[in-house]
Amino acid sequence: MSELPPCDAFVDGRWVPGSQRFSVKDPFDDALIAEVTDSDDAMIDAAVDAAARAFPGWKRRPGPERGRLLAQLAQRMLSAERRLAELCTRENGKALKESIAEVRYAASFFSWFAGEAERTYGETIPASQPGQRLTVIREPVGPAALITPWNFPYAMLTRKIGAALAAGCTIVAKPAALTPLSALALAQLAETVGIPPGVINIVPAADGGRAGGRLCGAAAIRKISFTGSTQVGMVLMRNAAADLKRVSLELGGNAPFVVLADADIDAAVSGAMVAKFRNTGQSCVAANRFIVDASVADTFTTKLCASVARLVVGRGLDPDVDIGPLVDDASVAKVKRLLEDAIGRGAKVLLGAPPDGKTRLVAPIVLAGITPQMQLWREEIFGPVVAIRTAADEADAIAQANDTEFGLVSYLYTQNGARQIRVAEAMESGMVGVNEGLVSTPQAPFGGIKHSGMGREGSRHGIDDYSNLKYIATRIG
Ligand code: SIN
Numbered sequence: 017m018s019e020l021p022p023c024d025a026f027v028d029g030r031w032v033p034g035s036q037r038f039s040v041k042d043p044f045d046d047a048l049i050a051e052v053t054d055s056d057d058a059m060i061d062a063a064v065d066a067a068a069r070a071f072p073g074w075k076r077r078p079g080p081e082r083g084r085l086l087a088q089l090a091q092r093m094l095s096a097e098r099r100l101a102e103l104c105t106r107e108n109g110k111a112l113k114e115s116i117a118e119v120r121y122a123a124s125f126f127s128w129f130a131g132e133a134e135r136t137y138g139e140t141i142p143a144s145q146p147g148q149r150l151t152v153i154r155e156p157v158g159p160a161a162l163i164t165p166w167n168f169p170y171a172m173l174t175r176k177i178g179a180a181l182a183a184g185c186t187i188v189a190k191p192a193a194l195t196p197l198s199a200l201a202l203a204q205l206a207e208t209v210g211i212p213p214g215v216i217n218i219v220p221a222a223d224g225g226r227a228g229g230r231l232c233g234a235a236a237i238r239k240i241s242f243t244g245s246t247q248v249g250m251v252l253m254r255n256a257a258a259d260l261k262r263v264s265l266e267l268g269g270n271a272p273f274v275v276l277a278d279a280d281i282d283a284a285v286s287g288a289m290v291a292k293f294r295n296t297g298q299s300c301v302a303a304n305r306f307i308v309d310a311s312v313a314d315t316f317t318t319k320l321c322a323s324v325a326r327l328v329v330g331r332g333l334d335p336d337v338d339i340g341p342l343v344d345d346a347s348v349a350k351v352k353r354l355l356e357d358a359i360g361r362g363a364k365v366l367l368g369a370p371p372d373g374k375t376r377l378v379a380p381i382v383l384a385g386i387t388p389q390m391q392l393w394r395e396e397i398f399g400p401v402v403a404i405r406t407a408a409d410e411a412d413a414i415a416q417a418n419d420t421e422f423g424l425v426s427y428l429y430t431q432n433g434a435r436q437i438r439v440a441e442a443m444e445s446g447m448v449g450v451n452e453g454l455v456s457t458p459q460a461p462f463g464g465i466k467h468s469g470m471g472r473e474g475s476r477h478g479i480d481d482y483s484n485l486k487y488i489a490t491r492i493g
Pocket of ligand 1: 298462
């Protein structure tokens, strides 16, 4: 079994035990994995102070030097891939192959931002008056609070830490209470590469609302980056407004997966399997609503059901498993409620059956005959459920796709080049996958519009969220 990291808060380069602890359990069988320090307000304040003290020194370090440390951190993650992946599967439940993919994905953000740390360029602007030089430089916003979810416990943290550290910010991270061990394992690796004390601080906490509120209220924190639900994101934004802190929010989705009449159906099925079943459907970018042209709906559905039927459901640590347990009882209850509502309103079950709620293993289920009134069409499912509606034509598919308050990602399958551009541009979302079921990559800007949030993570734009532009007008003659 994978070795555990220290199970305490990581503050100012030291492991700090707390008098209160909370249990981290395996979602598969509720086996106790660890008792982790529940950071109290004093510990959170100490972490913020440490980040504030470390900030001036970290900010002054040349970007390439900050980048070198991030690159080393990426290497350490990859060297510890198996141990990190097992830890993730134990606390999150996801299939081991998915955890391995996540460790690689997570490390790629450190590698990417190691490079970007060398390129935090400013600009020189031609002045309208003689004798004046106008320059713009980038400065780090200051200590940042990072609040991260349980569904990708490494990647959601490295995407934020990578950008923050590259920009010159120090951080205090509060990982999800269900999955704090992955974050603590990262802190342990950060210690080994010599990231200075106070630059990375991790404060696990059982009550995310209390800890998040404490971080938002801290005057020294100048930036909040949150990945999680839209509801919590709105609360954080209101709290941050009181002190005009910068905010980036990566929130819920309700992704349409559109298959048009001229799609390559086999490619659409392959894309759907990734877009729907990655992490057992527990992803903000999971395909939530399948919108399929009526002329190809039968073919698409039959082929998709054949692929879905091959998925292996079970304990994430078993190497053959594709679909691990859902993370907790509330997630199972939500999927059950959505399915009961849909079936009660006339949805047809083509494959699988609703969960009985006795175990967190939820077998994939495919439904047709969906209507827009059904709750699973309006809410993020976060489970292995395929809900299919037909569309009359391209215009109908676009209208259905955009009929949601969310706007994180959309997926589109068509072989017609002009249509690819036309429909992708009509889709109201921050990202679009065209004949592509997985858009997530460190090189591209990840983020949403509407109720899916604001700000972009990854890519060269990722640095923007952690830096201020400073304009300097200099009289030179
Ligand atoms: C998420 O589910 O929040 C993001 C997953 C990803 O980066 O692909």
